[in-house]
Amino acid sequence: MSTHESAATAAPTQQRVAQHRRYLMCRPEHFTVSYTINPWMEPANPTDTAVALRQWQDLYDTYLALGHEVELIDPIQGLPDMVYTANGGFVIDGVVYGAKFRFRERGPEGPAFMDWFAERGWDVREPVEVNEGEGDFLLVGDTILAGTGFRSTGDSHREVGEVFGREVVSLTLVDPRFYHLDTAIAVLDPVQGPEGVDHANIAYLPSAFDEASQAILAERYPDAIRVSDDDGAVFGLNSASDGYNVIISPRAAGFEKQLRERGYNPIMVDLSELLLGGGGIKCCTLELRAGR
Template identity: 85%
Template sequence: MSTHESVAPATGTERIQQHRRYLMCRPEHFTVSYSINPWMEPSRPTDTARALQQWQTLYDTYLALGHDVDLIDPIDGLPDMVYTANGGFLIDGVAYGAKFRFAERVPEGPAFMEWFAANGFDVVEPAEVNEGEGDFLLVGQTILAGTGFRSTGDSHREVGEVFGREVVSLTLTDPRFYHLDTAIAVLDPVEGPGGAERANIAYLPNAFDERSQAILRERYPDAIQVSDADGAVFGLNSASDGRNAIISPRATGFEAQLRERGYTPIMLDLSELLLGGGGIKCCTLELRGAVR
């Protein structure tokens, strides 16, 4: 498949593909019947068949790249289950469950936790409001944690206690970027010596308050800073295996930046699912740890 062919890195850096295991959910019941973010307009028609087709292309792309994909059954009446990234946060076989902010999504939390338990994960039921990998991103040994619109600051403390890792709190200020995974992309999990040179994150500076921007500049001085134009088309809501980065075809500037750093961009349109406020990463929850 031509989109998966590697290009010679402009920097001479050889990116290393790493195996991933993901959880996805077919958007069989996808629609926009309520509004809990600026992208959702119930008056705008949605095409479930088109959403399924676009989702299937993402699923097939992961398999073509050699990754494993598990599926959770969709539930009628829960159209946002397709956004599996919000269903929990998993490291080393432990699943910290989600506790959704809005009533429309609350039933998803138990459904995901049941799936985690049935598939060999040790489940921790949350006490604090959090929306899983939507607001928690693992970079090396550090958890970057978002707040401002969905997950609460108390969940940052709780996730740190669950996993015994450093948590860096970042505050989102633009309602279009209501989850951390809409404003930061983890391109490579490496952190520490050599980590900055590998540009292991990309982010949208204007999605954050000044304190958070300063933290990101200090911790990741060589990270890719994405333009407002590319952020506005959900360019950062992407998935990377350390070599291949699946991104929106409209994020043309980000595509060029990735190529310059030695990544192989794969352009994939999820425009129908963006009507619900979700993109590539929203549809993709990383499963770390438990045996299949």
Template identity: 85%
Template sequence: MATPNTAPAIETGRIAQHRTYLMCRPEHFTVSYRINPWMEPANPTDTALAVRQWQSLYDTYIALGHDVHLIDPIEGLPDMVYTANGGFVIDGVAYGAKFRFQERVPEGPAFMEWFGENGFQVVDPVEVNEGEGDFLLVGSKVLAGTGFRSTGDSHRELRDVFGKEVVSLTLVDPRFYHLDTAIAVLDPVEGPGGVERANIAYLPHAFDEASRAVLEDLYPDAILVSDADGAVFGLNSASDGRNVIISPRAKGFEAQLRERGYTPVLVDLSELLLGGGGIKCCTLELRR
């Protein structure tokens, strides 16, 4: 597994905040259909390798002091490992997912059942949305993606459910079909003393011109990631405000993070990328 840097946080000023995640062991992982440009059923997949790489990510979260809950994998639902798509959770309320493609539709009820059994208030979705894949909590705002999976109407529904400001962003590159493949949330919702200092990294060309203008205005200090690092799912990462778990192939992004005082933690999920997912895709944050 990746070995997290445990040097005192005072060295960088970045503060690691405790996180609680939901994950799903990829016991049934394979690529048997094609619903994104990364998937090619003709290419072989190695389920055992996918499980080992996933375990490394799980172990990394535990070593960093985070809590990880597990949802049981279901045979015939190979993409269930990408738990980020299973819903969006804030303050104990779980807004369920309603998948665009028929192959993934049964995942929605499975996740909502888990939320209900584990004490969350479940809101059934009306509009097509793919959970935290397209909805990212950044400080007091929710960035919401559309263009390939979640509909614009789901952004309105999201606003109605949580009562938060929702900022709509349009994705235009089919390789980056979920928002969490093109934006990484780096900073905690709150810093010391409750001061908001949310910031992001993003891939500019994944968005249309209007969305780029919005991001430039909201996050003038954001890290702009190269196409090369975006193409290895470098932005599909998880951060606790100090430690940022990223692909070891995103070399430029790794250097950018170090320059900003973050601690990159490298975890290889190359096998799961064959299904179009990475670190963040395998990680749904549970906010009580």
């Protein structure tokens, strides 16, 4: 058994159920890399907007083919990173906790996303603390996993907990390649446990976290898929799941195998052009969780 897999990998596969999802996306019409705010961005390396658009369209079409809803926010000239909609907010039960970006280059995106939500009747909460939305906040069952270390501040973890009234578990990222939580953890599906307790399946890259955070994850999610550094380095964990279908990078071959062993259906979508900006499948996908 690989050292990157938990003992649960050898357990019988479970019957997975695809659940309907609703997403917000943004066409990369202005995609380019003109500045550097993460290790993936090299302005000297040319980008191809047409390729980015074609790859993005493949992801969009995949969601529709799976029966999911996708809404669109209009791209804005001069904001090439708007394609990474996951950073634009965090949405639970119709409430939107807005984003407040660390870097000035992305600063105008926060108000643009909040305006989009407000115009459509969502309950928007304007942030005080620096946070980058679903890039650093992941809903796992009833718990919010919250990342810090590079972008969102620790104070935003307190703030998001106050907005949603849920348990928040802080995790510290230590590898600059994995600067957002959604590059190091994938939420695969919620699982109904005994006595109505919500559990959830996740996958994660242990080396992206400090020792204290690794201990928290190992204790809370002993059955999690632990991916290899090789799969993490190609943004294999920056994926989207409906509980059965998991959209992943075609280069994450080990992760694909691990998912199949657990009864998931991995679907490969290549977003290599958008990775030049430091984003992948999940980065381009903000989940819209409407009120119950």
